[in-house]
Each structure stands twice: as C-alpha cells, then as structure tokens.
Amino acid sequence: MTRTFPGRVDVAVVGSGPCGAAVARTLSERAPGLTVAVFEAGPQLTAEPGRHVKSIADPAARAEARRRSEGPAPAPDGRTARPGTYLLPDGYRAPGEDGLPAAAMSRNVGGMGVHWTGACPRPGESERIGFLPDLDDLLTEAERLLAVRHDAFDDAPFTGLVRARLAAAFDAGRSANRTVRAMPLAVRRDADGRVTWSGTDVVLGDATLAHPGVSLHADAHVRRVRTAHGRVTGVLVRDLRHGGEQEVAARAVVVAADALRTPQLLWASGIRPPALGRYLNDQHQVVLAARLAEVMDPGAGEAGHATAAARHSGVSWVPYTDAEPFHGQVMQLDASPVPLADGVVPAPGSIVGLGWFCAKDIRAEDRVTFDTTRTDADGMPAPRVHYTLTARDRATLDAARKAVRRAAEALGRPLDAEPITLPLGSSLHYQGTVRMGESDDGTCVCGPDSQVWGTAGLYVAGNGVIPTATACNPTLTSVALAVGAARHIAAALR
Template identity: 35%
Template sequence: MTTPAIVIGSGPIGAVVARRIAEAGRAVTILESGPAISDPPGSHVRNQEGFQRDPDSYLAGISSDFSYFDETAPPRELPGACVTAAVGGQGVLWTNNCPRPGASERGELLSAAEWDRYLGAAERYLGVAGDTFAGSARQQRILDRLGPALAAAGREIREQPMAGHLVDRDTIHYAATHDILAGTGIRIATADVQRVILEQGRVAGVQLADGTTVQTTAVVVAAGAFGTPILLHRSGIRPQALGRYLTYHPVLYSQLVLDRQLCGSTDDLPPRLWIPPAPSAPWNTMVLRDTNPTPPSPPDIDLPASQLVEIQSFCPVDNHPDNTMTITDDGTVRFDVALREADNARMASTLADQHELAGALGRFRAGVEPRWMTLGFAHVMGTCRMGASDDGTCVTDEFGQVWGTENLYLATVGVIPTSLAVNPTLTGAALAIRSADRLLAG
C-alpha cells in the first residue's frame, strides 16, 4: 500500500494541511488513532441539540474525552495537560475562537505579507467570521460601555472572530474537521502510527501498531503539541530542542451579572467580544456568553442567561529553555514549567484587570468569582518549535520541516516559537498551510 502523502492526526490543523495538498491535485490520506465521537465523524460535539439548549452542561459532558497525563501533579508539572484521541481531535471539542496573533506575537520567520496571506487562507478553511453575533444587544451595549476607557488606555474591544456560523437565533454551528474537509474526498483512515520510518534522512513510511508498514513519500505529523513530540521521540528523532521552550497561557475565568441597562431580551443573541493583547496589557481577554462549568452560589443560582457574561483572560508564559516536556523511553511524559517572577506579575495584573472590567459591567456572580483553570489545560505551544537555523533551539526549519530530514513536516501549535496570548489554532493553521505549500513545491 503506497500513498503520496500521509497526515498523522485529524484535528483542524491536520485537516487544513490535507485540504491544501488535495487542492493541489496530490493524493493524501489522514491517519487517526481514535474513534469517531460525533455524528457525522469529525463534526463538532457542541452542535448536538442538548449542548445547544444547555451550553453550561458542555464541559462536564465532554470531560471523558480528555486523557490527562497526571491530574494529581503539582502546578509546575501542568496537571491540566491532556490529549484527545478522536476523529477530529480536540477540534471537535474546542471553543472555536480564532483571533489573529498581534504583531508582537508573530516573530520574524514570516513577512507581514506572508502572515496576511496564510492567516487569510486559514480563516477561509476554518470558516472564520468576525460578525456572527453583530445582532446582539448586549454586545453593542458592552462595546459602548467599555470602548472609551479601553481606548484611553491604548487598548481596544471588538467582535471575537469565530470558526462557525448562526443557523438561527437559537443555534450556533461550530466548525470542525468535517466542515474543513467537506467536498474534498479526503479519507480519514483508522490507524495507530507508532513511528515514522526514515531512510538516510528521507521519509520512507510509517509503522502502525499492528506491525503494518505504510510506504509514503511525505509525512506531516499533526498530532498536537503533545502527540507530535511523543511520536518523534518514539521514532528515534530526538533533537536537542524537542520538548523544550514549552509555553502556554494560564486561563483566568469568571462570570458576571450584568447591570440591568446592559441586558438584552430573553432571546438576545449571546455576545462574543475580544480585547486583544496590548503593550500595556499583554494578555488576551474575551467577554462573552459561552459556557460556565462552575456551579453558582446563592443568591445567584437561578438567573436568566440574558443577564450573564463570562470573562476569560489568557495570560502568556514567557519562553524559557528550561520549560520542558520530557519523554522517556517507556513513553512516560513529565512537565516542568515553573512560573517565574515576570509570569506571576503578569498574572496578578490580569486578575486586577478582570476586577476592573467586572466593576464597569456589573458584578461577579456568586460562586463564579475569578479563578485560574488548572494549569496546562489550554493551548500548550513550543514543544517542537520552528526556527531559522539548526542551532539547537528549534526542531524544524521555518517551513516546519524537521531539521536533517526530507519531507517530514510538523503541523501543530507545538511549532509556534513565540509566546502567544491569543488562541493559537488560527496561527497554527496558517503555519501548517505554509508548510503544505513548501511540501508541494519540493
């Protein structure tokens, strides 16, 4: 069995790579080790009617789809770090927020024109729109309330770009792998890839768990920020930078009871607003009505959704070579990511900012005051980072090709070499499409 190109992993980043390759007329197959957990396979779980009716049940409803490395680990060992093996990967579970990275988050590997071109391509593939909830009365009133003060502080607030669309006022369609691959004819085959086979540095195939070898001329590993370095390590591909320079963004979460004059009608569209990182406030903030996993306390247990919004703040952790994901020969994974003085100071400022925003909009809902989510749960990056030279600080070149190999590419947020405050999915997808173009050009 021979196929010209294999993509390992069926999440949204693997899907955009496969689509790009297929659009160029090249044959491509996606290999996925996990089962389908949605219908149709690769569609977003949150499109199910029950979660549309009761969005606050969502995180509890998908909890069994996360496999944690060590939930009992201390904070510096990232007890929230987890993986999902499923058709569509964690892309069938994500919240679909797709902001572009700010200028300070992009680094120097791509020109401004390249960033614009590839971010635009990623937005098209993912179905990103920035005006989905423009009809929300709460959204406009919050914009009017917060806009002037934020502008005076050198910040802005605008609609949050999202991968999806409104079906009707009560139904949001969340885009996932099924949508990205629609009409392409790309097949997702069930296969547990154990290692990538290289012959004199060139890709020769992949070996599956059942002992089968699948020959191929090119492999793109899109197994996530954790699964990708694990597969490289298992394949004997162990560059110095593998698992080093890990970064992520701790998430601060709260829910507000809005001032009465900000509330909309009971059938008002949910707001989804974004306060991008700024030099004076380098964290990413969303003000939205999405999902609340935390039970409220009296007297705020029974409140209509039209009076509520959440604040989610994503506070970036600095890049550091000693922020590590260590993989042993028996497959054990250990993390060591200390929060340093600058990280803690930034987190304290993020907390103060949430209190200030809450004071401008209303008050915290009892029982849902600001709290940090389990460290490592959201958006780990940098585990197999890209770079301009093979100097021991990166795993791939600036196009995502593993140093010292031919036609072995990585497509994951793990290649992002900078510290991001924004959700990294769009950035990772843009870099992955660029990698696909490089593969096709070779």
C-alpha cells in the same frame, strides 16, 4: 475482521485535528493528483468525520461522543478533566516545580476541533512570528478553512453595551487594531437562528472528504515515523480495532498530533533535535464572572416568548498587547461553555464570563521529556513535564487578576470576591515543543516551512509549532502554519 491501510501514499498525516485537516484540504486543492492518508488514533464520533459535538442535537448522544474522546483511562488521583478530554495520568509535575496538573488531550477524529469554543483571534504585536513575511496571507487562508466570522452574534442582547463598557476601560493608549471588538469565531449562523460551530469537518470540506486520493483512518495509531539516509520514508501504523501493525510508505509525513504527542512520536522514532520538547508554553488563566448593571431583559417579545436574538449572546475580545501581556475572552451567558450556578435566572446575555489568558515567559527549561524505561497506556515513551512559572510570569498573573476585575467592575457587579486562577494546563493551548525557527540554531525543531531540521520530507503541525509567547487562542495561527507546510509539500511533490 481485518482492514488494510494503504501500502504507499504521497503524504501521510498523523492526527486529524484542525491542523491535520488543513494539510489534507490544502493538498487536495493545490495538488489534487497526490494521495493523502490521514491517521487518527481515536474513534470517529459522528457520521460526518470531525463534526463538532455541540452540533449533536441529542444530549445523550452528545455526552457519549465526548466520553468516547476521553482516551484510554481516567486520571487515578481524582483530578477532573473537561468533558471530551483526558489528563496525563502521571508525570505532569516534577518535584519542586509547578507542572501542568490540568494538561489534557482529546482522542477522536477531529481532535480538539470537535470540542473547542471556536475563538479565532489573530496574533498581535510580539505574538506575531516576525520572520514569516506571508503570515497575514496564511492567517486569511486559515480563516477561510475554519469559516471564521467577525459578526456572528452582533445582534445578541447587550453585546454593544458590553463592548462599549470594556472599550471605556481598556482602549486608551492602544493601537487601532488592538482595541476591544467582537471575537472572531469559527461558526455559521443560519437564517432561522441555528448555529453550527466549525468542527474539523468544516476544515476538511465536502470536496476533500469526497476526494478519491484522500483517505481518513480512525482507530489507527501511528507508532513510528520511518526514515533512511536523512529522509522520511513512511510510518508504522497499529490497527486499534483488529490488532496488527502495517508499514505505510510515504514521500512526506506530517505529524499533527498535539504539543505533547507530536514530540513523543518523534522521540520514539529516534528523531531528536536538541529543541525537541523544549520551550513548552501554556497560557495561565484567570476567570471571573460579572452581572451587567442597569439593564432590562430584552429577550421577551410582546407575547412573552424569547426572540431569536436572545438564543445566543455575544463573545467579545480584549486583545493582547505587549504592555498588557494577556488577552481577554468575554463570553456572555448563552455563549459560555461554563454553566453558572443553579438558581440564577438572569436576562439572556446579562451574565458575563471573563477569561484572561496570560503569555508565558518562554524558557528552554520548560519542556516535556520522555521516559526511557516507562511507557504510557499506548505503549509509547511516557511523557514527563518540567514546567515552572518565573517571577515575570507571576507578575503577569497578578496584573491579569487586576485587569479582569477592572473589566468585571466596568461591566457591572463581579459575582465573586476575587478572580479564580485556574490550575496550570487548563488553557489546553500548549505550544512550543516542536517550535518553528528561522535557522537551524538548536533552539527550534523545524524551519519556516514546518519541515523538521535534518529530516527531509518530515513536517510538524499544530500548536506546538508556534514559537512566540502568545496569549490569544492559538488555533488560527497553528492552522495558518499548517497551510504553509502543505503549500511547501504541494510544491515539492507535485
């Protein structure tokens, strides 16, 4: 059996995660006459392309979908990845450096957008990209594409109490838009209480999936971006189902893999701006759990059955500020992706998981490079991570540990003696390796429209484009930047 990819399209998109999907959706709405092909190296997990795995009702089918996302091979040294992801097998730490031992990726239609927790906070203060005058408009459009809500679980048990206690501990001295509040979530909640988390299928939307000019190709690994005379000309795609490679001509190419594989593809293609792979930015993370003090179980009705409101508990947000350069994601038991210890039978919503994400001191020395002699499991140049925490990073971590404990004590009783500092890379929020800049000054890979400097028609998308030190979940921002790129492409090619 063989299959044939399009020989020529207007736009080739590499990667089918939220950002690649946002590009396809925006192009289908703004320039419906263009042809768009989305190439994804991983398999399609569900009949609806990019459906969130938490929407798969059968536990065995859900586990199988996650397993199929876990790439070519497990890590050989006993490190454990989160379900649905796989770790760098080697090259994650250079001698004498901290490295990113938990750096992980997913490989499937929908990318990490079928596994994520749906948190979509807006960046604030120095997290914001100051040279983008239309940033708020782009963020609003990203909220539309992701179907973001600000009130998804406001009626859940103890949510108001959690926020009131956190506000008492953190709100003093903050500006009005940086106070404790509900976490914006990419989620739909039906009248019967069912919850559907936004996967990449939501970003694509039914109209884009049905659009005759838009095609999605799973198990299709883009190995090179082709260029000539300073302009992109197309991509080379390998068919992972049946073998063979095919050239696909394109007027524009958007590489929307992730912050490790996007620079890898550019480097392999001979596209190597000075900043490529540099300014690698993780969000180091501390966690703690607490049990709410002085509460009673609200989840039982008169007949002793759980009420609809108790099926899901709230997700709250302590925003980043420059004075406290971390961001708190506060997830009550029913909303948390991390199971608690067996034997704990609390009132619904009364066990609270607190995760504090820290902004990184951004440096050119923190980077991913690519081996000229060794290849990875896909035959691509093997990545090598160089990454070290600075003295300021360690001070931020210490302050975050104190802040998360303060939050736990405000809520009630901490369940651990000390906060846990997760291995570097655990955030899955890597940024900066194809960063955006205002001008081609050697410190950035692309301009404000996400077009790569020096290669007309080549664009990058994903978390790697974000140029600022952030602590908030990056998906909303990266989708917003992808929308900006797609608008620029639509105007250029229409």
